Amino acid sequence: MLIGKVVGTVVSTRKEDRLEGLRFMVIREVGPEGKLTGKGVVAADAVGAGxxxxxxxxxxxxxxxxxxxxxxxxxxxxxxxxDEVAVDGTKTYVKFVDD
Amino acid sequence: MLIGKVVGTVVSTRKEDRLEGLRFMVIREVGPEGKLTGKGVVAADAVGAGxxxxxxxxxxxxxxxxxxxxxxxxxxxxxxxxDEVAVDGTKTYVKFVDD
Amino acid sequence: MLIGKVVGTVVSTRKEDRLEGLRFMVIREVGPEGKLTGKGVVAADAVGAGxxxxxxxxxxxxxxxxxxxxxxxxxxxxxxxxDEVAVDGTKTYVKFVDD
Amino acid sequence: MLIGKVVGTVVSTRKEDRLEGLRFMVIREVGPEGKLTGKGVVAADAVGAGxxxxxxxxxxxxxxxxxxxxxxxxxxxxxxxxDEVAVDGTKTYVKFVDD
Amino acid sequence: MLIGKVVGTVVSTRKEDRLEGLRFMVIREVGPEGKLTGKGVVAADAVGAGxxxxxxxxxxxxxxxxxxxxxxxxxxxxxxxxDEVAVDGTKTYVKFVDD
Incomplete structure (x- = not known):
């Protein structure tokens, strides 16, 4: 797996029938240290990501x-x-949660 | 998935029997911001792309x-x-539709 | 799929039993514009390519x-x-056929 | 397969149901000579790696x-x-084991 | 497939049960012209390669x-x-066999 940041969306109406109802998100890969790396890919969303x-x-x-x-x-x-990424004993990412 | 622009076609008459009837399109990858990137690949067409x-x-x-x-x-x-790509809150692509 | 040019062959006698009878060809990737790109790969032949x-x-x-x-x-x-590759409205490759 | 060094962990609570109970580790690829190469990937752990x-x-x-x-x-x-990697007749890695 | 040269071995005792009995070899990719290219990968051995x-x-x-x-x-x-690799009509590799 790779860590990515959701940066956008793709909308399509004319598509293979079996794709109906799926959301397509644009993702940019993020290295374990939290830096944006690589180009964008498009992924289906199975967890309600924003x-x-x-x-x-x-x-x-x-x-x-x-x-x-x-x-x-x-x-x-x-x-x-x-929620959290730790590398070499250091937390490189902690999700901010509103209460 | 990747976003691509259809730029051409490949024609083949001598091929594996199961490929009969499929159209092969040349695609160039397009980054989420709409720039052509990468080299061309050939994909089968399942949606009538032009x-x-x-x-x-x-x-x-x-x-x-x-x-x-x-x-x-x-x-x-x-x-x-x-139809549409949005990245960082900006529409980077909107399909032009003739009425 | 990728477009490639068959440039050679690989011969092997000691191999997994299920490979018996298959021909292995060396292929170099060719971009849609007809330029040799990338390194060589080896592919099984399902169509009698030369x-x-x-x-x-x-x-x-x-x-x-x-x-x-x-x-x-x-x-x-x-x-x-x-048989033929067309990119941006131009035929970039047409197979030469002897009559 | 690739040789990698486990350098960290990823924690996630909101995820696909079938992922429940799996541990996700951050890995950096290590070449056969023992040098860290490439960027980090995330892998599920099936052997209790630390x-x-x-x-x-x-x-x-x-x-x-x-x-x-x-x-x-x-x-x-x-x-x-x-436990051990040998390249060109030389042991490039031997796991240290406490007794 | 790719052509590779076996350059080493990896030993592991703690591993997924289903891997028992498999030999893991370090391979360096070799281009069709016989030059070592790319980094090393680890492959299971199905043919008794040395x-x-x-x-x-x-x-x-x-x-x-x-x-x-x-x-x-x-x-x-x-x-x-x-046993043998031929590229552009030239044998770029012929296995040496002792009698």
Whole structure:
């Protein structure tokens, strides 16, 4: 999996039938130290992620192993919202939670 | 998935039997901000995409999860026509529609 | 899929039993404009391709979706001989056919 | 497979249901000569790996072939702890074991 | 598939149960012209390859299509020993065989 930041959305009306109801998010990869790296990819959303959130996403056939993406032609899925990343004993990311 | 622009076509008469009837399109990857990036790839078309259109395409085993590509030896498929891309709150692409 | 030019062959006698009878071709990727790009890969041949021909090849699990490669440990297959490539309205490749 | 060093962890509470109970580790690829290379990836842990250990990890559909990851949306798994690496007749890594 | 040279071995005692009995070899990719290219990867051995030999290896789900690797969490397998490579009409590699 890779850590990514959700930075946008893609809207499509004409598409393969099995894609109906899926949300497509634009993700930018984020290195474990929290820096934006790499180019953007588009992933289906299986956890209700919002723009600005840090997420884990899986690619390849793993992307079809969620309730929302089973048997659908998607090759990337957001499967978790990241709460915390720790590298070399240091917390490099902690999700800010409103009370 | 990646966002791509359909820039061309590939014609083949001698091919694996199961490929009969599929259209092969040349795609250039387009970053979320709308810039052409990367080299060209060839994808099967599952949605009736035309040259010049912005599309979403999936690679790997996901490419066989459409009605048109099931059980066929293809590793990339156009599975959606893009209407709109938004990144960081800005629309970076809006499909022009003739009335 | 990618467009490639068949540039050579690989011969192997000691190999996994299920590979018996398959031909292995060395392919160099060719961009849609016809330039050789990238390094060489080895693909199983499912269409009787010859050295010098332009072909389409698929990688990953798609490589096992032909009659010749089903259930065999191959990750790349030549599944079509290219007749013609058109990019941006220009034919960038047309196969020369002897009569 | 690739050789990697476990350098951190990722915590997530909101995630796909099937991920419950899995540990996610941040891994940095290590070349066979023992140098850290490449950027970090996140892998599910199938062997009880700890931060600091050298491991083997597999990506793609192989990541779902362990007892812990079967049918789960993960694309990378730690499937072995490395004891020893030898390259060109030289041991480039030997795990230190406390008695 | 890619052509590689076996340059080393990886030993692991603590690993996923299904990996028992598999040998893990360090491979360096070799271009069709015989030059070492790329970094090292680790592949399971399905043909009894030895250090120093030139081999073909397959990655992804193809790596589980041999008798030795079926249903095991491996993403790369040595599935053939290379006898000969020919590129552009020239033999770039011929295996030396002792009598």
């Amino acid at each position: 723009v600005g959130e840090l997420v884990l996403y899986a690619t390849g056939s793993a992307a079809r192993q969620t309730v929302f993406t089973k048997d659908r032609p998607v090759d990337a899925v957001i499967m978790a919202i990241v | 040259v010049g259109e912005l599309v979403l395409y999936a690679t790997g085993s996901a490419a066989r999860q459409t009605v048109f590509t099931k059980d066929r030896p293809v590793d990339a498929v156009i599975m959606a026509i893009v | 050295v010098g021909e332009l072909v389409l090849y698929a990688t990953g699990s798609a490589a096992r979706q032909t009659v010749f490669t089903k259930d065999r440990p191959v990750d790349a297959v030549i599944m079509a001989i290219v | 931060v600091g250990e050298l491991v083997l990890y597999a990506t793609g559909s192989a990541a779902r072939q362990t007892v812990f990851t079967k049918d789960r949306p993960v694309d990378a798994v730690i499937m072995a702890i490395v | 250090v120093g030999e030139l081999v073909l290896y397959a990655t992804g789900s193809a790596a589980r299509q041999t008798v030795f690797t079926k249903d095991r969490p491996v993403d790369a397998v040595i599935m053939a020993i290379v």
